[in-house]
Each structure stands twice: as C-alpha cells, then as structure tokens.
Amino acid sequence: MDILRSIFEVSGFILLIAAGVAAMTGYLYSHFKYYDRAWYWPLAVVAYPLLALLGLKAAGLYSDGAFAWLLGASALIAVFFRYIVKGRNSLPYLLLAPAFVGLALLLVYPFVFEVYLSFHDLKLTTIMMWKNTGSIPFVWFRQYVNVFTTSPLSEVSFWALLGRTLLWTFSNVFFHVAGGFGLALLLNNSIRFKGAYRTLLVVPWAMPQVVAVLAMRGEFHATNGFVNIVLSKLAAAFPFLAHLGLGPVQWLSDYPLLTCTLINIWLGIPFMMVVILGGLQSISKSYYDAADIDGASYFQKLRYITLPLIKPVLMPAVTLGTVWTFNNINVIYLVTGQAGGTEQADILVSALYKAAFTYNRYSYSAAFAIVVFALLFFISVFYLHGFDAAKEER
Amino acid sequence: MTGNSEELRKARERRKRLKYLLIHIVVIAASAACIYPLLRIFSVSLRPGDKLFSTDLSIIPDGASFKAYASLLKDTMFLRWLWNSLLITLATSFIGVSLASTAAYAFSRFRFPGKKAGLILLLSSQMIPAGMLILPLFLMIMKLRLMNTYLGMIIAYSVSSLPFSIWILKGYYDTIPRSLEEAALVDGTSQVGAFWRIILPLSTPALSIAFLFNFTTAWNEYLVARVVLFSAKQYTWTLGLFELQGQYITQWGMFAAGSMLVTIPVLCVFLYSSKWLISGLTLGSVKG
Secondary structure, three states: OHHHHHHHHHHHHHHHHHHHHHHHHHHHHHHHHOOOOOOHHHHHHHHHHHHHHHHHHHHOOOOOOHHHHHHHHHHHHHHHHHHHHOOOOHHHHHHHHHHHHHHHHHHHHHHHHHHHHHOEOOOOOOHHHHHHHOOOOEOOOHHHHHHHHOOOOOOOOHHHHHHHHHHHHHHHHHHHHHHHHHHHHHHOOOOOOHHHHHHHHOHHHHOOHHHHHHHHHHHOOOOOOHHHHHHHHHHHHOHHHHHOOOOOOOHHHHOHHHHHHHHHHHHHHHHHHHHHHHHHHOOOHHHHHHHHHOOOOHHHHHHHHHHHHHHHHHHHHHHHHHHHHHOOOHHHHHHHOOOOOOOOOOOHHHHHHHHHHOOOOHHHHHHHHHHHHHHHHHHHHHHHHHHHHHHHHO | OHHHHHHHHHHHHHHHHHHHHHHHHHHHHHHHHHHHHHHHHHHHHHOOHHHOOOOOOOOOOOOOOOHHHHHHHHHOOHHHHHHHHHHHHHHHHHHHHHHHHHHHHHHHHOOOOOHHHHHHHHHHHOOOOHHHHHHHHHHHHHHOOOOOOHHHHHHHHHOOOHHHHHHHHHHHHHHOOHHHHHHHHHOOOOHHHHHHHHHHHHOHHHHHHHHHHHHHHHHOOOHHHHHHOOOHHHOOHHHHHHHHHHOHHHHHHHHHHHHHHHHHHHHHHHHHHHHHHHHHHHHHHHHO
16 A cells, blocks of 8 residues: 555655646747747736646645735746747747756755755754744855864864865875776777776775665774775784784774775775776877887876876866765765764764754754855866866967 | 796796786776775675674675565665665656757757857756755755655756756767658658657667666655755655664664665666766766
8 A cells, every 4th residue: 555655655746747738838838939029928918827826725835925026026037028028049948947947946045045954054953943934044154164173073173174175085086086097997908808807996985885885884883894894804823923913803993084094995996996097098099009119118108198188088087086085975974974983974964954953953954055166166266277288288 | 038038928928827817806906906895795785683782704694694684675764775775766767867858959950049158057056065955955945845745856856967967968969860860751751740750769878877877866866855845754765874874783684685775776776877877977078
C-alpha cells in the first residue's frame, strides 16, 4: 500500500509540474503571439490577474494587497511585451522558460535568500517565530563580524579553518595530479591488459562516494582497519621497525585531517588519470619520433612535448579539481560527522554545514557561506586570469 | 660486427622487457589499491556473525555465508530505502532532462538577445558551491511544509544538474546537421515538430547520458537528504547505510552487504557511460 501511495504522490507531483509548465507556456505564448490584438489589454491586465487571484485563493495563499501587486505586475509585463518584445524570438524564449524559471526558483532565489539571511538573525530560538510569522530580527553586519571573531564550531577559528582549507586543497590537488599523471604515463605505453587496468583504476571514482568513504573510514579503524592490521603485522615481523615507532595508529581520533586527505587522494586520482590519459592519447606520435631523431632524452620529451601539449586538457581539470576539493563536504563530514566526531579535520565548507545543521546557527552559517563564496570567487577569477594569460602567451 | 649488433639488439630487447615488467608491477599494485577496499567490503559481507571483527585479511573468509544479506533484507528497511532513492531519483532525472532538452535546443539553434549572457550564467552557476545552497533550500522546504517528504527531496535535487545537462545536450545538438530540420520544415512541420520528431529521437544517446548523470548525482547524494529526511521510513539508501555504519558494533556485516548491493549496479552503469561523462565534463571547460 505504501508503495502505491508513494508512486501516486510522486507521479502526481510530476503532473503538477507539467501542468505548471503548460500554463506558463500558454501564458507566455499569448503574450508573444497576440501582443497587437485589440483584446490584448483586457486579457493581460484584467483576465490574468483575476485568474491568478483565484488560484491564490484556492491554494490558501491569498493575503491583502496581493491583487494590487498582481495588477501592477501584469500591467508592467503587458507593456514590456507590447512595446519592447513585439513578439520577436518567441520560440527560443518559450523553450528556455521552464528551465530558466526552475533555475531562478531553486538556484538564484536560494542564493539571494542566503544573502538576506546573512543580514538577519535566524537561529534555534528565532526559527519558530520565522516559521509562523516570517519575520526575523535584522542585525546589519553583526553576523559577518561574528564570522571573523567567533568560532563556527566550538573552538576552531575562521582563520585556522582557512589555513586548513588551503592546505587540504593544495595537498589533495597536488597528489591527484601527480598520481594521475604518473599512472596515465604508465598506461599510455602499449602494454597488455590496458583496458582491464583502466577499468580497475577508475573503481574509486565510480563507486558511490558514500560507500567508498565509509568503507575507507572502516579501513582506518583503530583495531579492525586494514591499515592498522598491516602496520601491526609489520611491527611484529620486523621488531626493529617497532623500535622506530611503527605500530597501530589512532587514525580517526589523532590524525583526522591526514586520514581524510589520504581517503580523498585515493578517491580523486582516477579522475585526473582518465583526463590526463585522454590528453596523452591525443598527442601525435610524430612529435616523439622527431625528438628521438634529435636524440632527446625521456625527460626532455616529457618537459618539452608532453607537458605543453596536455596543458589545455590539464588546466581545466585542475581548476575543476581545485573547486571540487575546496567544496568537498562529503569526505570530511562522512568521516568525522557522527556524534562525538572531531572538528580537527573540518575545512571551511564542512564547518559551514555543521554550523547550520549541527549547531543550528542558520544566519551565522549564511554569512559564513557568503564569505566563503566571495573567497572562492576571488580565487577562481585570479586563477582564470592566469589561465587566460597563459593562453595568450602560447 | 653482425654478432655485436645482435648482442646490442638483444640487450635492448631485454631492457624493454624489464621496463614493461616494471610498468605492469606498478600498475597492478595501483589497481590492487583501487579495488582492495571493495574486496574487503565483499569479504566482510560474507563473514559469519561471530567473526566480524577478526583481523583476518583473506578475501573469502572461513565459513563464508550470505547471512548478512538475508538479515539486511529481512531485519532492516533496506529495500524501502532503495525504493525511496529510486523514486526520488527517477522523478528528479525525468524533470531535469525534460527541462534541459528544450533549453539546450534553444541555445543550440537560435540566436536571440541574451543568449551569450544566458550561457555565461549557466557556466558560472556551476561556481556556486553546492554546500552553500543546502541551507536556503532546507529553509524553503521547511517553509513549504515538505520536510521528510519525497517532494521536498525532488524539489531540492531537480535543478542541481540542470546546467551540466543543458551543456551536454547543447553540445550534442550542435553536431546534428541543420539540413535535417530544414528538410522537415520544407515538408511542412513546424520548428517544434522538427525538434520533437527529428532532434529528440536522434539525440537518444546524449539524452540517456544526461539522464544517467542526473540519476547518479541524485542517487549518491547524502548531505541534503541528511537534513531533509528524518524518519527511517523515508530514508534514502545513503542515509540508511550511514546509520548502519554509525551503529558500528552490531551492523558491520549488514553495512558491507548493503554497500555491495548498491555498488555493483552503480559500477556497471558508470563503466558503461564513463567515456561520455568524461568528454562532457571536459568539453565545456576546454571550449570556454
């Protein structure tokens, strides 16, 4: 029974969306098509607002003054279509409208809402008030001040998180590229079983990330994890290693950031490998033949042929990888997010998530998010600028 | 003289063989590192209940059995979680691909004011950290009273892969010659008819890739589900598995069994579609 009900619920919702899209398309179509008819004005300025009013009343969302707003908005829209659009380019706009509205409602609006939140004070004690009345105290820039002066979690500060994030991003991307490049170079030889190796090597990327991270987290467990079993077996087999301090390590409690980094390096190498391998395979062999005739060494070929030629593939992948790593909540949250988890591994974005949903500091988290976004924006503009400059140089 | 060069050739041959041997060793080691955790999960999932925490490293443990799978399916709501995930994911992908297919057509075939701005907007929307939008989406869903429902999840997921899908589909539409549509237009179809009868059927590969991308993104999502769903009955499988592993002591075998059941189909789908996904991932940025 439950199953049937869930199917009805979801398919009903899809039908509702389809109806919404159809209604919107019809609405826009009439504006595009009949903008110069005599009955355009009554339709656009009287009939549509009335219909919308009825709809609002039926949905129970009607509030005083809504009709005035509807009238004003309809008049503006009508003027816009009558004197500016004049029915031009109707088809592409009609095709774009559903996606555009979707993005506006679920991407742009949340973003604006987040900015709004960051200037107000929404937290556990004010959320009921907001839920019922929709109003929350306005606090100017206090949340932004708080971001830099108080901790998003219980002790670690913004600046410590920033440092940790940069370290995390840099070390991950470095090892991703280094590991991926190395493996791609090896696979680019004409060796046997190449396809099989390639398939096996992308497994960490292909696995659902939740499973991969949780499984790896298990491998770093103090007594039952693979890593510690191997370490203790090594220490037992070679006593001199044990004297040097080799032995089981409390990975999750003593070195959480290192553990997360190791896990994420394992996860990220395959993507870089595949991208770089694609780049390597597109390099024509004749370059290397020419270099061989000139007597170039292996490293000279690597430096003067391979690197410059895969740069157009590598740079976007590195940019993408940097942004992904910077924004990676998943790995850190899945490793440390359980009750009693540590905050020694948190980076900016995971602290932001925890501040909102573990500590219920919504507005604080919103201000934090805006700061992080500004930071990321600044970094990527800087990055892309450097990328363009490098492009021009060539 | 000839003997000497023969010697040289043999030495070179031997060096080459050694090189290939080394390559194979390194690549095999790397492959082992990549799949070993998966094999370990498999091994744990087969362990009998009293040996879950042995430090044994063999893949097929002594007394292997499928008991963990049986109790996973019987004693937990795993099937229900899979069903929840499936419904949410299918609805999300359907909505996402439908919206993307028409929008991409507009971007591919028409010139109109605001086209370039729209494309730039699309690309730059990818810059907004996903983690950043979770909070406002969560509050919106709360305000709409859709917490702990399928609809809330579908709403939260539906546009997350939209820019990427539009981008892939636009790239594919661009490769379909315009003359096909022109012929149809001459024969009397409308532009919409040409899109529906010619472009869409021809784009099945790209549409299915966009669908798969939407599907895997929503299927593997964890962070939004964590905050929107709170009763075990409504959980997606990601939440369910996390719960199982959270109760580390008792459920380790079931966690492993569940992981295997989820991972195998995802792996197959990924390996099948990876070539396309990768070209799509890098295409946009290379061109830009």
